[in-house]
Amino acid sequence: MKMFEISKEPIDIQAVIDKVVQREAGAITTFIGTVRELTKGKKTLFLIYEAYEAMAVKKLEQIGAEIEQRWEGSCVAITHRVGRLDITDVAVVIAVSTPHRADAYEANRYAIERIKEIVPIWKKEHWEDGEEWMGNQLETVAYPSGKPEESDMNE
Amino acid sequence: MNKVLFFAHLRDAIGGEEFLSIDASGKTVAELKADLTANYNLPKMDTVMTAINEEFASNDEVISDGDIIAFIPPVSGG
Numbered sequence: 001m002k003m004f005e006i007s008k009e010p011i012d013i014q015a016v017i018d019k020v021v022q023r024e025a026g027a028i029t030t031f032i033g034t035v036r037e038l039t040k041g042k043k044t045l046f047l048i049y050e051a052y053e054a055m056a057v058k059k060l061e062q063i064g065a066e067i068e069q070r071w072e073g074s075c076v077a078i079t080h081r082v083g084r085l086d087i088t089d090v091a092v093v094i095a096v097s098t099p100h101r102a103d104a105y106e107a108n109r110y111a112i113e114r115i116k117e118i119v120p121i122w123k124k125e126h127w128e129d130g131e132e133w134m135g136n137q138l139e140t141v142a143y144p145s146g147k148p149e150e151s152d153m154n155e
Numbered sequence: 156m157n158k159v160l161f162f163a164h165l166r167d168a169i170g171g172e173e174f175l176s177i178d179a180s181g182k183t184v185a186e187l188k189a190d191l192t193a194n195y196n197l198p199k200m201d202t203v204m205t206a207i208n209e210e211f212a213s214n215d216e217v218i219s220d221g222d223i224i225a226f227i228p229p230v231s232g233g
Contacts, residue, residue, distance in 0.1 A: 033233050049232065050162060050163060051232070052160065052162055052206075052209075052225055052227070054209055055206055055209040055210075055225065056232075058209055058210075080232060080233075091232075091233070092232070092233055112233055115232050115233045116230065116231075116232065116233045117230070118211075118230070119230060119232050120162065120206070120225070120227050120230055120232075121230055121231070121232030121233075122162060122163040122228065122230060122231050122232070123231045123232065124163070133163040133164040133167075133228070133231075134231040135163070135228060135229035135230060135231035
């Protein structure tokens with residue numbers, strides 16, 4: 001069973017949840033990331049997601065390993081979609097099971113924040129008046145050493 | 156030889172190719188970045204991370220023959 005996947009097809013949410021079912025678990029949290037129509041008043045028509053698939057899977061596996069180390073007894077499955085997505089389409093599904101509910105919420109939040117830091121996936125926004133790869137103009141994140149710093153990883 | 160992969164806006168900047176074949180062995184990541192920036196007018200390379208063989212690498216890492224290099228613009232998944 002592949003716990004960490006990049007998918008060109010629509011994500012089967014229940015299938016991701018089923019991967020983390022375990023007898024030791026008292027909770028499963030599911031995060032479903034969807035395509036939003038309005039960002040700061042600007043209307044998105046659709047998105048294109050692109051991934052460096054081989055590395056993206058490795059980085060998702062790394063996030064899973066970090067979670068399993070940090071939250072004892074946790075089990076993680078993540079599927080991220082690529083290709084063209086329309087408004088309300090599901091872009092990512094993260095399922096985490098843990099013995100107790102607080103950990104399941106925390107660990108799931110950790111997973112999505114880490115995806116936004118280290119997993120090589122990009123989205124191109126298409127608007128009525130143009131298109132743009134996101135992440136390239138914000139200039140809020142710079143990597144002077146060429147790779148993420150430890151402090152970036154722990155934010 | 157080395158396969159050098161480009162994604163997102165960097166791929167657009169080099170004309171839509173998924174990768175270039177370049178002999179970069181013996182160069183550091185920073186040197187390769189500088190060469191490519193000069194040749195292709197790549198935007199904002201200071202915000203771009205680099206991977207060697209699918210693992211993040213720092214600017215001072217030296218490239219070996221056969222290494223697969225990827226330039227990783229700030230990611231926007233999720």
